[in-house]
Every structure is written in structure tokens, then in C-alpha cells.
Amino acid sequence: xxxxxxxxxxxxxxxxxxxxxxxxxxxxxxxxxxxxxxxxxxxxxxxxxxxxxxxxxxxxxxxxxxxxxxxxxxxxxxxxxxxxxxxxxxxxxxxxxxxxxxxxxxxxxxxxxx
Amino acid sequence: xxxxxxxxxxxxxxxxxxxxxxxxxxxxxxxxxxxxxxxxxxxxxxxxxxxxxxxxxxxxxxxxxxxxxxxxxxxxxxxxxxxxxxxxxxxxxxxxxxxxxxxxxxxxxxxxxxx
Numbered sequence: 001x002x003x004x005x006x007x008x009x010x011x012x013x014x015x016x017x018x019x020x021x022x023x024x025x026x027x028x029x030x031x032x033x034x035x036x037x038x039x040x041x042x043x044x045x046x047x048x049x050x051x052x053x054x055x056x057x058x059x060x061x062x063x064x065x066x067x068x069x070x071x072x073x074x075x076x077x078x079x080x081x082x083x084x085x086x087x088x089x090x091x092x093x094x095x096x097x098x099x100x101x102x103x104x105x106x107x108x109x110x111x112x113x114x
Numbered sequence: 115x116x117x118x119x120x121x122x123x124x125x126x127x128x129x130x131x132x133x134x135x136x137x138x139x140x141x142x143x144x145x146x147x148x149x150x151x152x153x154x155x156x157x158x159x160x161x162x163x164x165x166x167x168x169x170x171x172x173x174x175x176x177x178x179x180x181x182x183x184x185x186x187x188x189x190x191x192x193x194x195x196x197x198x199x200x201x202x203x204x205x206x207x208x209x210x211x212x213x214x215x216x217x218x219x220x221x222x223x224x225x226x227x228x229x
Contacts, residue, residue, distance in 0.1 A: 032214075033214060033215045035217060037220075042222055043202060043204075044118075044220045044221055044222045045206075045218070046220075047217040050217055091157065096214065097214060100214045101159065103156075104156045105156065106154075106155075
């Protein structure tokens, strides 16, 4: 079975602070993909990043960075120097070769206060 | 033009009404999905269509009836709903439904309230 756990339900920080969103996953597949999506107040989920299970190299995109560690089954997301526009619900998701189905975590509501 | 468009954005319906949600994608994708997002629940996959054929029905009650006339359009027909069906219904698309590594492209969703 596949499962994604985002233990942080809500996070609130002041603008310019760094913030890390945690994601822990479970799967029996050896080949799988991990995703992060952002859901702003407008409703649509916006794709942020995809990482496959064979690529543990961390990735940085502007103020966003992702830390993938297979040893701890984690795929954490860090926003550096947060901005008010980063306020949204963030979802971590997993899709394995076996299940062929995208499973989402519960989401973390991030609020950046000015 | 946005990639995935859903209408209406908001819908209020009584338990005896019949209504339909519409989704249209302009990305040339062949797979389309319906998801349900309730408060404090993970996103729940409802239906998957791949090349117009339904490939997934995630034990959805029959009061929800999907229709996919072509690869660009997806409908969700609603009848005799319950108040607990109130949620945000999201449509998504991907190049194909058989590829587990493709990101999904989502619409803005329809906020449904059942009174």
C-alpha cells in the first residue's frame, strides 16, 4: 500500500523566515515518483516538482529547495526567505510503478504573515 | 487560455436536484480525472478516463455519474446528493492515464454545496 504523511497540518511564519514542510512516504515499489503541489486560494493545484526514486540529488529552484532522503523515506520542501505570496496549501504526493495511482498527503496549510 | 477549465466555479444544489459539472482541457492530454477534496481529508480520486474509456472507479456512489465524450471533455453528473457530498471537486488531466510519472494538471475546481 502507498501512503503519504504530512504531519504538519498548519504552519504560520513571518515573512522572510525560512520554512520547511515535511513529507514522509510509504511504498513497496522500488520505482516510484514523488511530487509537490501548491494550492493557492484560487483552488487549482499547481505542480511544483517531480522526483524519481533513483535520483536522490537535492534540487533548488529559486527560493524553493527539496531534500529527498530514501533512508528516511522523506521528501521535504523548504522555502527560503518566505513571502506572503507563498501562502497556500502544499501537498506531497506519491505514485508507484505498481499501483499506478497518485496518492496525496493531507496537505500543509502555510500562512506567511507580513 | 488556461490548460484545464472547470465550470461552474460554485454550485449550490438541493438534495433532489440534478446538476452537472463540466471540465475541459486544452493541453492535448488523453487522460482526465475527477478528484474530491473535503475539509480535513486527503484528495480522493473518484474516476479516471484514459482515451475516453473509464479505467478507474474508486468505489464512488452511483449518485455521481461521469461522462467522457472525448479526450478534451469530462462531465460529472450529480443527482440526489447528500450534504456530506459538499466539497471542492477538482478535474485534472495528464498525457496518459497509464503513466505514473506524469504530473497532473488541475483546474480551479467547482465548490459544491448540497443543502
